[in-house]
Amino acid sequence: MSPQSESGGGEWAARLEPLRTEPARAAILTDVDGTLAPIVERAEDAAVPAAAREALAALSERYGLVGCISGRRAEEARRLVGLDSLAYAGNHGLELLLPGDEAPRPDPSIAGREGEAAAFLAGLDGERLRAAGLRQEDKGPIQALHWRGAVDEAAAESCAHEVANEGGRAGLEPRWGRKVLELRPVGGGGKDGAIASLLAEDGVDRAVYAGDDRTDLDAFRRLRELREEGQLVAGVCVGVLSAEAPAELAEESDVTVAGLDGWLEILEWLAR
Known part of the structure; x- marks a missing residue:
């Protein structure tokens, strides 16, 4: 059964099919708070639902790259998601924590x-x-x-x-x-830089990124640039909508989904 989204399951499925058919060449990238984990009053109380963690774990076994790009510190994002097999860009790209790394790599700039x-x-x-x-x-x-x-x-x-x-x-x-x-x-970092760093992985030529807030627009723009420059054969920007989402999120998304459940359904579809 195709999951439902604001854009319609058929539309996003068609856009994401190139990733699903060539998973070894594909990157699945996601924001954390408001995209995987519900927004809570205090950041320390946030939790990633078990279903989202299970989907990411399954994806990491099949796709070339699975990673989280978060405003949290990279080590904190890893603890929250609970998967060492993923790549983490923390502090909006100022830190990079790859699978196997014991400590994050800071942005030298x-x-x-x-x-x-x-x-x-x-x-x-x-x-x-x-x-x-x-x-x-x-x-x-x-x-x-x-x-x-x-x-x-x-x-x-x-x-x-x-x-x-x-x-x-x-x-x-x-x-x-x-x-x-x-x-x-001033300078350095940014989710746009994080996207570029993670997608420099050899063999990755198609990607999806999902986010829910203004800082995710930087990632959308870089993904779109890489697609337009021919560095990616497919690059899909997924906007995770909520009552607090900025208006620009829907405007700059290739497809939109209704909240965290909509993005989770896409992750589970990609993992099948």
Whole structure:
């Protein structure tokens, strides 16, 4: 039975058939939070459902490359997904953790600047941030401010915009996600870079990537560029839709699915 999606099972099945027929030459790449694991109030409470883990495990035995590209640190993403057989690009591409690696490989382009975002936040009025409902998450070179579940989410987001403006003036790059602001050193990383690094694998010439948020659009654009340049014979961008998804997600997707269950059905179809 073909799974159902916003775009229709027949449409995405036709697009993904080149991957399914040549699995050794194909890459299955996915975001984690909001794509594999449900979004929760606190990131540390997230969990990847057993069915998704089982599908990924089956895919890793059949396809040339299976990997996760996450805003989490690479080692944390590996722990969350629970599979050592996958490749992990963490911190939006600033870290790469391949199967068999004991430690992630950092992006050399930010060498010497790993502490800039943390130093900037340390110089702000922490009580002001906490009073606004912002919670800090330390991800090494990336510092995140979350406001999901704040008493007044609108006020917390307004404060986050003030911090983003101050961070930009301090030479940092603000990135927005679903009720989260991330501050990072300028240059390096990015899910677009992660896509390029992972797809440099010998023999891989077709790929799919699924994501649910603004940072995933960078991955979509790079996948589309590789396809248009002829480096990939097939490159499919899957938008995982939700009430919080940015409008651009549907606009820049080749196909869309209704939430995590829609993407899981595609993964299970690919694994058959």
